[in-house]
Amino acid sequence: MRNLRCINMKSETCFGKRSRQPLSQYFYEDEAQNAAEYLKKNYHQDLAPYECNKCGFWHLSPKTRITPSKKCTRCTAGDGTYKETYRTKKEANTRANIISGEQGVDLKVYKCRYGDGWHLTKQFWC
Numbered sequence: 001m002r003n004l005r006c007i008n009m010k011s012e013t014c015f016g017k018r019s020r021q022p023l024s025q026y027f028y029e030d031e032a033q034n035a036a037e038y039l040k041k042n043y044h045q046d047l048a049p050y051e052c053n054k055c056g057f058w059h060l061s062p063k064t065r066i067t068p069s070k071k072c073t074r075c076t077a078g079d080g081t082y083k084e085t086y087r088t089k090k091e092a093n094t095r096a097n098i099i100s101g102e103q104g105v106d107l108k109v110y111k112c113r114y115g116d117g118w119h120l121t122k123q124f125w126c
């Protein structure tokens with residue numbers, strides 16, 4: 001069971017919001033997925049892997065906090081990268097709340113004018 005070793009790998013850069021403890025980190029999605037299944041079986045925790053923007057490794061997060069997104073093919077953000085598209089307004093709101101809690105940035109949810117997804121934007125207008 002090579003994956004058991006990875007359960008104890010702690011991040012040096014990323015910490016839990018409430019616990020303030022270092023997050024477990026995984027190098028690959030399947031390692032994180034295995035750990036999630038292990039925790040579900042043994043501790044009844046419902047977690048899902050996500051790729052961390054900060055450290056580039058994978059962490060686990062409660063499923064309610066996971067908001068799947070894909071890149072919009074037409075809308076770009078201020079820095080020229082394509083915007084994330086959320087499937088529903090609810091998921092976009094969940095993500096906006098998480099970002100606001102973690103980074104103190106207020107984001108506004110709006111419907112993509114080309115597709116049927118939802119985007120986030122910073123609340124200032126030029």
Ligand SMILES: [Zn+2]
Nearest residue numbers: 014052054055
């Ligand atoms: Zn991280």
Ligand SMILES: [Zn+2]
Nearest residue numbers: 072075112113
């Ligand atoms: Zn768009």
